[in-house]
Amino acid sequence: MEFSRSSVTKAVIPAAGMGTRMRPLTSIIPKEMLPLGGRPAAEYIIEELHSAGINDIIFVVSHEKPEIRSYFGSGGGGISISYVVQEAQRGLADAVLCAEKAVCGQNFVVALGDTVIVSREPVSPTGRLIESFLGRRAFASVIVERVPIEDSVRYGMVHPCGASSGGSFAIDGLVEKPQPAESPSSLAIGGRYVFGPGIFNYIRRTEPGALKEIQITDAIGAGIGCGESVWCTEFAPGEGRYDIGSISSYCRAFAAVCAQDSELSRAVSAGLQCR
Ligand code: G1P
Numbered sequence: 001m002e003f004s005r006s007s008v009t010k011a012v013i014p015a016a017g018m019g020t021r022m023r024p025l026t027s028i029i030p031k032e033m034l035p036l037g038g039r040p041a042a043e044y045i046i047e048e049l050h051s052a053g054i055n056d057i058i059f060v061v062s063h064e065k066p067e068i069r070s071y072f073g074s075g076g077g078g079i080s081i082s083y084v085v086q087e088a089q090r091g092l093a094d095a096v097l098c099a100e101k102a103v104c105g106q107n108f109v110v111a112l113g114d115t116v117i118v119s120r121e122p123v124s125p126t127g128r129l130i131e132s133f134l135g136r137r138a139f140a141s142v143i144v145e146r147v148p149i150e151d152s153v154r155y156g157m158v159h160p161c162g163a164s165s166g167g168s169f170a171i172d173g174l175v176e177k178p179q180p181a182e183s184p185s186s187l188a189i190g191g192r193y194v195f196g197p198g199i200f201n202y203i204r205r206t207e208p209g210a211l212k213e214i215q216i217t218d219a220i221g222a223g224i225g226c227g228e229s230v231w232c233t234e235f236a237p238g239e240g241r242y243d244i245g246s247i248s249s250y251c252r253a254f255a256a257v258c259a260q261d262s263e264l265s266r267a268v269s270a271g272l273q274c275r
Contacts, residue, residue: 015113091213115191139228
């Protein structure tokens with residue numbers, strides 16, 4: 001059966017985090033507004049979502065970050081943008097829950113505001129994630145990438161079950177920030193998710209977990225425990241996921257975005273030769 005990608009048209013971008021690892025930069029500008037090439041990081045995320053059929057974006061912001069709202073306003077060019085406020089930093093799942101009313105009972109993407117994806121594939125990773133979500137009639141779909149096992153403490157790590165087919169595979173468990181020895185695999189959650197509205201009931205029942213925060217990983221795990229089906233899609237070779245949550249990964253993201261543009265790419269290469 002054919003499923004239209006446009007069946008998921010809403011996305012939530014959690015962007016209320018404090019950006020602690022990026023201080024002092026983030027005391028003057030939210031990390032989501034840091035420049036990548038000539039534009040703020042969040043603009044690339046919006047473009048990526050739009051190319052996957054999303055036309056309704058909900059930012060979850062904090063009172064301390066007026067810059068996001070003042071730059072993007074109510075959107076334009078076929079994209080409507082709205083804002084909900086997360087009053088306290090209780091974790092990623094809590095940020096998603098703040099958007100429940102705005103999501104209006106529909107399926108939706110969650111795109112982390114500090115994760116930029118660079119892809120030259122005809123269908124972006126988020127587009128493929130939506131296809132998998134709809135095609136599998138899943139409860140949730142999650143993008144994953146293989147990471148060195150010693151990095152498991154930084155990610156949600158998944159446990160695949162069954163073989164991959166059509167570019168996606170099912171999982172029967174996932175753990176937030178496990179020690180390498182306890183990690184169920186080397187596949188890390190890469191900052192893009194698709195959910196049905198059923199996720200909100202699981203979030204409401206989720207207690208604080210890793211880092212004493214209410215984790216979306218735990219809410220998804222609770223769904224699996226109740227028999228819900230969760231599917232993962234991997235990045236394609238050559239696709240890159242860039243975290244702008246720390247200064248070194250931000251520098252990588254800046255260079256990767258510049259590499260997409262011949263003029264900026266030459267400028268970055270020239271700068272690297274001045275040592
Ligand atoms: C969040 C998620 C984690 C995911 C990661 C990707 O963690 O909780 O599961 O792997 O994003 O960047 P954070 O980076 O907020 O600690």
